[in-house]
Amino acid sequence: MLSLDVKQVSKKYDTFELKEVSFQLEKGYIMGFIGANGAGKTTTIKLILNMIRIDSGEVQILGKNIAEHELELKQIIGCAFGDVEFYSRSKIKTLTDVIKRFYKNWNDDTYYSYLRRFKLDENKKISQLSTGMKVKYNLALALSHGAKLLILDEPTSGLDPVARDNLLEIFQELVSEGEISILFSTHITTDLEKCADFITFIENGRIVKSAEKEEFVASYRLLNGKENQLNEVKDKLISYKKNSFGFTGLIHAEDFDPGLEINAVIPSLEEIMIYFAKKEAMYV
Numbered sequence: 001m002l003s004l005d006v007k008q009v010s011k012k013y014d015t016f017e018l019k020e021v022s023f024q025l026e027k028g029y030i031m032g033f034i035g036a037n038g039a040g041k042t043t044t045i046k047l048i049l050n051m052i053r054i055d056s057g058e059v060q061i062l063g064k065n066i067a068e069h070e071l072e073l074k075q076i077i078g079c080a081f082g083d084v085e086f087y088s089r090s091k092i093k094t095l096t097d098v099i100k101r102f103y104k105n106w107n108d109d110t111y112y113s114y115l116r117r118f119k120l121d122e123n124k125k126i127s128q129l130s131t132g133m134k135v136k137y138n139l140a141l142a143l144s145h146g147a148k149l150l151i152l153d154e155p156t157s158g159l160d161p162v163a164r165d166n167l168l169e170i171f172q173e174l175v176s177e178g179e180i181s182i183l184f185s186t187h188i189t190t191d192l193e194k195c196a197d198f199i200t201f202i203e204n205g206r207i208v209k210s211a212e213k214e215e216f217v218a219s220y221r222l223l224n225g226k227e228n229q230l231n232e233v234k235d236k237l238i239s240y241k242k243n244s245f246g247f248t249g250l251i252h253a254e255d256f257d258p259g260l261e262i263n264a265v266i267p268s269l270e271e272i273m274i275y276f277a278k279k280e281a282m283y284v
């Protein structure tokens with residue numbers, strides 16, 4: 001069953017357009033949402049959550065249209081925005097008492113078990129929480145109201161490597177029973193290499209590709225060639241860099257002729273992002 005189905009969603013701002021964005025997330029999986037600064041990740045997330053109005057297209061969550069069933073669906077969605085400072089002078093306890101009233105399926109036992117697990121003291125003020133603790137607090141809230149879809153905007157940014165790893169383990173554990181799905185945006189591609197099942201890559205408001213992680217990277221090749229070989233592939237490269245040995249460049253796997261004697265490897269997510277960004281710079 002699909003947890004999230006984004007269907008041809010478009011949104012136009014004065015200087016930016018999100019164009020016919022489509023991707024699907026199966027129940028029980030983690031999807032990483034990647035793209036350069038300003039590519040449209042946060043805008044897409046806000047459209048999914050019905051925080052801004054869609055110009056055309058549709059978002060379905062567990063088979064229901066978010067615009068038509070917002071109140072009902074918000075009961076089963078948990079979200080966290082990495083950089084939002086909310087009610088920072090309140091204590092955790094005070095804030096939770098307000099928030100929990102919105103949720104029909106709120107479970108105090110679950111809540112306190114997550115507070116213990118995440119080592120969160122409910123008498124602490126929000127302003128006293130570290131970035132990682134804030135993300136964990138948001139997760140504790142979401143899980144205590146029975147969220148089935150977690151939508152997280154850069155939840156790992158600002159965390160040290162240990163805290164990130166700890167959070168990624170929690171994500172994997174959450175989806176392991178097949179009931180919860182997670183969509184999270186990030187710039188930290190190594191996080192996705194560790195824990196994402198699917199990758200959706202957005203560039204300039206358009207989805208470049210959305211696929212299972214291994215399939216995603218395997219659809220590209222990173223070429224390492226000599227200077228005189230560049231002309232053999234130049235037209236088909238997404239972008240390339242020259243170096244003292246020759247060149248390195250990214251190409252769609254289907255565009256690469258293995259008969260050419262150019263060294264070709266499957267790139268990392270980071271290399272894919274870098275070469276796509278370089279394409280922008282080369283052709284602007």
Ligand SMILES: Nc1ncnc2c1ncn2[C@@H]1O[C@H](COP(=O)(O)OP(=O)(O)OP(=O)(O)O)[C@@H](O)[C@H]1O
Binds near residue numbers: 035040
């Ligand atoms: N309310 C708005 N009105 C006009 N333009 C907007 C509005 N909100 C966002 N934009 C523009 O839409 C573009 C995409 O922004 P968005 O925040 O979705 O990118 P992002 O991929 O999340 O970037 P980042 O990684 O930097 O957070 C940007 O050019 C931004 O300036």
